[in-house]
Amino acid sequence: MKTKIAITGMGIISAIGNNVAENLKSLEAKKHGISRIENIDTKLKDEIFVGEIKRKNQALREELNLSKEDNFSRTSMLSLIAAKEAIKDAELNLDENSSIGFINGTTVGGMDIIEKYYNDFYDKEENRHYIHIQDAGSNTNLIAEHLGINQLVTTINTACSSAANAIIFGARLLQSGRLEKVIVGGADALCKFTINGFNTLMILSDEHNKPFDENRKGLNLGEGAAYLVLETEKSALARNKKPIAFLEGFANANDAYHQTATSAEGKGAFLAMKEALKMAEISPSTVDYINAHGTATENNDITEGRALQRLFQDKTPEFSSTKPFTGHTLAAAASVEAVFSILALQEQKIWPGLNFTKKIKELNLIPQQEVKTQKIEKVLSNSFGFGGNCSSLIFSRSH
Amino acid sequence: MENLKKELKEKIIEALNLEDLTPEDIKDDELLFGEGLELDSIDALELIIILDKDYGIKLDDPKKGKKIFESIETMANYINENRSK
Amino acid sequence: MNTKKCFINGMGCISAQPTFENSFLENPQIPTNVVDFEVVKPNYKEFISASALRRMKSGIKNAVVASSLAIKDAAIHPEKIEAIITGTAFGGRQYSDEFLKRLVDYDEEYLSPTPFIQSTHNTVGGQIALNLNNHAYNVTYVNSAAAFSSALLDALLYINTAQKSNILVGGVDELSKKSIERYRLVDHYKLEKDKNFDILKTSSTGCFPGEGAGFFMLSKNQQENSYAELVDVQMKNDLKVEDLNQFVSSFLSYNELSIKDVDVLLLGNNGDENFDYYYEKIENIFTTSENIYYKHLFGDFPTSSAIAFWIAAKILKDQHIPEVLYKTAEKSQQKTYKNILLYNQYRGKDHSLILLKNV
Known part of the structure; x- marks a missing residue:
C-alpha cells in the first residue's frame, strides 16, 4: 500500500515575515518585501533590488540565544528560526532518542562569514572558528545539533531546486519505512558571493521583478528559510495530530541542455510536472493553482511557460509566481513556496503575482494578479535550478 | 588596428581558456559563435568583462553583444569607436 | 515487502593511486614527502572534449572520467540510466576559492561568470547528465562525510523498491x-612537519587531505561481471563512542548478521589523534574480521568512502586483499570473503556503515 505523506508542521522566515502568520498577512495584503540592500555593504547596492530580511545578525543571534562563538552563519540562523517554528507547529518532542530525520537544502552554507573574514583568518585568531563551517554540511550538522537531531541528517544542493529535492528525499525515506518523521526544507542568506555571481550572469533586474511579463528584466535575489515536518499518515494518526496538508506527488527531472540556461521547450520542467501528476494519479485538469518557479528571467519564464502550455494545453489553471514578494531565495525557494502552497490550501486563496502588466508575446499566459478566493484542492509547485535540475511538488488539502 | 586584433585574440584565448589555440589560428572574420570558434552564451559574458575591464566599455544588455562579438573584426571596430581606456 | 537486491555492475575510480587502470593496488605508490594526496591524472582528453575541458577543474574532470568508466564497465546504454546521484561535500571548490579571492581582492570588480557557475555542487551531476543527454532524476548530496553515503542510500531506496533499475552513483571531491x-x-x-607520518x-x-572520484553503476539486475551486492547503508549524524556498539549491532541484526559474519572491516582511520579512537573501539567489537584501512594511500576527503566502496567491491570480486591495506602484519587465513563492512566518520560526526556482500 502507498504510504500517504502528511505535513504536520511548517515554519518560515522571509522578507515578508518572521513566521508563518506574518507571511500570510503579507500575502493577503499584497505587501512585498523587495527593497535596496542594507545589511551587506556591496558595490551593487544601488543597482539591484533584493528580498532582504531586515534584521541584523546580532538580532537573530539574540533571538536564538546564541553566542558569537557558536559558529552560526546567517544562513544557519535563518534555518534555526524556521525549523524551530515547524517543530513547534508539529508539536514534536525532540528528546535525545527521537529518530527524526533532517534533510536540509543550502547553496551557500557558511559563505557569508567566509567572505567577510576572508583575509583576517591568517592574522587574527578570533574568527578562525568559523572556518569549521565553510562547507554546507557543517552548517547542517550544527543546526541538527542545536535542534537535538542526531540520526539521519544530510544536505542537498541542487541550486534553486534544493529544498524541493530535500522534500522529495524526506518523503521517500518515509515511504521506505526508514523514518516516521522528517524535517525538510532549505535556507540561503544573501551574501556577496551569490549577489556578484548572479550579477556576472547579467540576470539581476534593476527593478522589482515581474514574472511572466513581456518586459521582465531579470530576478531579485532574496533570503529566507522554510521547513516542513513530513510524517507518515499513520504516525500522525497515532499521535492524534491533524495534518495541515498532504504531499501527493513529486518528481525530479533533468533538462540536460545547458549549465545555466533551460531548453527552449522546457523539457526538464515538462517532465518534472508530468511525472509528479502521474505519481499523484491525477489529471492536469484537477490542479487548482500553480505556484510557478517564475524567476522573471527572460529564459526561465518563456521556457516554463511553454512547458505549462504543453502540459495543460489551453487550460492552464490559475498560476502565479510569488517571487515578487520574497525575491528568489535560491535553496530555500521550494520550501518557502511549499509553505505558500499550503497556505493557499488552508485559506482557499490564490496568491497574486505582482508587478505584471503585459503578457509575453509568444505565450497565452496571464498570472493571477489579485488575492482570489476559490475552491483549492490541489496545488502544483515548481522549482528549477542551474545544472538542469527541475523538480515539481503536488500538495493537497487536508479536510 | 592590427595590434588591437592580435591583442584581442590573446585576451580571448586566455579568458576562455582556449589552450589549444594560438592567435594565428583565429581568422579576423571567422565567426566566434555558432560556427567557427563555437563559443556559447557563457563565453559571451566573459567577452563583456573584457570590454569593461580592458577598454572601459560597459554593456548592460547581453543581447547587444550579438552583433559586436560576431568576429574579431567587428569586435575590434566596436572597441575602436567606443573605448574609454 | 519484496525487497530487490542491489548489485554493483560497473565502477570507475580516479584517486591518488593508479586505480583507473584495470589493476588493484598491485603497484601501490607509497606516498613519501607529501602532505596533500593529489590524484594520478588520467588522460582527460580521451574522455572529455576540449571545449568542455576548458571550463573544468580537477573534481568535475575526475567525476566525468570515473562515471564514463563505470558506465562502460557495466556495458549499459546511457539512455537506460534512471538516476544520476552525486555526493560531493566541496563541489567546485577550486573555482569557488577563485571567485571568492577575486571578489575580495578586486573589491567586486570584473568578476567572471565561469568560476561562479562551476563552483556550485550540482555542476558535477549536471555536467554528467549533459554529456549523457540524460533527463532522469538527478540529485547532489553535500553533507560533509555523509555526502557519498547519502547518495548511496538514495540509490538503494530506489533499487530496493524496484522503482528504478539502473542508477549511476558517485562521490567526488577536489x-x-x-x-x-x-x-x-x-x-x-596535518602540517608540513607531519610528512611521512604513519x-x-x-x-x-x-x-592528510586528498581528492578523488568513485562512480558506480548500481542495478537490480545481476550481471555476469557484477562485483558485489550493496546490502545496506546506515548513517548517524552524531554518535558518542560508547553508543557505537549499539549502532553497529542494531545495523547487523537488521540485516540478519552477527559480528562474526563480517569477514572484513574496512576502516576510515585518518591519523587524527582526536577522533581515531572510534576506529579503535569498533576494532574491539570485531575480533574475528580482517581489519584493513586505506587512507594512508589515498589521503582523506569527505567522499573518500567512495574509494573504500571501490576497494570493498574489488576485494569481493577478486577474493583477495592487497597486502598494503592490512593494518598489521598478522593476517588470518580467510578462505572466502562474504561480507565487508565499511565504517567511517569525520571529526566525530557523519558516522556511516556500508555493508557489501559477495555475489
Whole structure:
C-alpha cells in the first residue's frame, strides 16, 4: 500500500515575515518585501533590488540565544528560526532518542562569514572558528545539533531546486519505512558571493521583478528559510495530530541542455510536472493553482511557460509566481513556496503575482494578479535550478 | 588596428581558456559563435568583462553583444569607436 | 515487502593511486614527502572534449572520467540510466576559492561568470547528465562525510523498491589550495612537519587531505561481471563512542548478521589523534574480521568512502586483499570473503556503515 505523506508542521522566515502568520498577512495584503540592500555593504547596492530580511545578525543571534562563538552563519540562523517554528507547529518532542530525520537544502552554507573574514583568518585568531563551517554540511550538522537531531541528517544542493529535492528525499525515506518523521526544507542568506555571481550572469533586474511579463528584466535575489515536518499518515494518526496538508506527488527531472540556461521547450520542467501528476494519479485538469518557479528571467519564464502550455494545453489553471514578494531565495525557494502552497490550501486563496502588466508575446499566459478566493484542492509547485535540475511538488488539502 | 586584433585574440584565448589555440589560428572574420570558434552564451559574458575591464566599455544588455562579438573584426571596430581606456 | 537486491555492475575510480587502470593496488605508490594526496591524472582528453575541458577543474574532470568508466564497465546504454546521484561535500571548490579571492581582492570588480557557475555542487551531476543527454532524476548530496553515503542510500531506496533499475552513483571531491590553508589553521589537516607520518600512530591532529572520484553503476539486475551486492547503508549524524556498539549491532541484526559474519572491516582511520579512537573501539567489537584501512594511500576527503566502496567491491570480486591495506602484519587465513563492512566518520560526526556482500 502507498504510504500517504502528511505535513504536520511548517515554519518560515522571509522578507515578508518572521513566521508563518506574518507571511500570510503579507500575502493577503499584497505587501512585498523587495527593497535596496542594507545589511551587506556591496558595490551593487544601488543597482539591484533584493528580498532582504531586515534584521541584523546580532538580532537573530539574540533571538536564538546564541553566542558569537557558536559558529552560526546567517544562513544557519535563518534555518534555526524556521525549523524551530515547524517543530513547534508539529508539536514534536525532540528528546535525545527521537529518530527524526533532517534533510536540509543550502547553496551557500557558511559563505557569508567566509567572505567577510576572508583575509583576517591568517592574522587574527578570533574568527578562525568559523572556518569549521565553510562547507554546507557543517552548517547542517550544527543546526541538527542545536535542534537535538542526531540520526539521519544530510544536505542537498541542487541550486534553486534544493529544498524541493530535500522534500522529495524526506518523503521517500518515509515511504521506505526508514523514518516516521522528517524535517525538510532549505535556507540561503544573501551574501556577496551569490549577489556578484548572479550579477556576472547579467540576470539581476534593476527593478522589482515581474514574472511572466513581456518586459521582465531579470530576478531579485532574496533570503529566507522554510521547513516542513513530513510524517507518515499513520504516525500522525497515532499521535492524534491533524495534518495541515498532504504531499501527493513529486518528481525530479533533468533538462540536460545547458549549465545555466533551460531548453527552449522546457523539457526538464515538462517532465518534472508530468511525472509528479502521474505519481499523484491525477489529471492536469484537477490542479487548482500553480505556484510557478517564475524567476522573471527572460529564459526561465518563456521556457516554463511553454512547458505549462504543453502540459495543460489551453487550460492552464490559475498560476502565479510569488517571487515578487520574497525575491528568489535560491535553496530555500521550494520550501518557502511549499509553505505558500499550503497556505493557499488552508485559506482557499490564490496568491497574486505582482508587478505584471503585459503578457509575453509568444505565450497565452496571464498570472493571477489579485488575492482570489476559490475552491483549492490541489496545488502544483515548481522549482528549477542551474545544472538542469527541475523538480515539481503536488500538495493537497487536508479536510 | 592590427595590434588591437592580435591583442584581442590573446585576451580571448586566455579568458576562455582556449589552450589549444594560438592567435594565428583565429581568422579576423571567422565567426566566434555558432560556427567557427563555437563559443556559447557563457563565453559571451566573459567577452563583456573584457570590454569593461580592458577598454572601459560597459554593456548592460547581453543581447547587444550579438552583433559586436560576431568576429574579431567587428569586435575590434566596436572597441575602436567606443573605448574609454 | 519484496525487497530487490542491489548489485554493483560497473565502477570507475580516479584517486591518488593508479586505480583507473584495470589493476588493484598491485603497484601501490607509497606516498613519501607529501602532505596533500593529489590524484594520478588520467588522460582527460580521451574522455572529455576540449571545449568542455576548458571550463573544468580537477573534481568535475575526475567525476566525468570515473562515471564514463563505470558506465562502460557495466556495458549499459546511457539512455537506460534512471538516476544520476552525486555526493560531493566541496563541489567546485577550486573555482569557488577563485571567485571568492577575486571578489575580495578586486573589491567586486570584473568578476567572471565561469568560476561562479562551476563552483556550485550540482555542476558535477549536471555536467554528467549533459554529456549523457540524460533527463532522469538527478540529485547532489553535500553533507560533509555523509555526502557519498547519502547518495548511496538514495540509490538503494530506489533499487530496493524496484522503482528504478539502473542508477549511476558517485562521490567526488577536489583539493583546493586556499581551502586547505584555511583548514590547516583549525587543525583539520596535518602540517608540513607531519610528512611521512604513519597514520596508524595517532599522535598528531588532523588528516592528510586528498581528492578523488568513485562512480558506480548500481542495478537490480545481476550481471555476469557484477562485483558485489550493496546490502545496506546506515548513517548517524552524531554518535558518542560508547553508543557505537549499539549502532553497529542494531545495523547487523537488521540485516540478519552477527559480528562474526563480517569477514572484513574496512576502516576510515585518518591519523587524527582526536577522533581515531572510534576506529579503535569498533576494532574491539570485531575480533574475528580482517581489519584493513586505506587512507594512508589515498589521503582523506569527505567522499573518500567512495574509494573504500571501490576497494570493498574489488576485494569481493577478486577474493583477495592487497597486502598494503592490512593494518598489521598478522593476517588470518580467510578462505572466502562474504561480507565487508565499511565504517567511517569525520571529526566525530557523519558516522556511516556500508555493508557489501559477495555475489
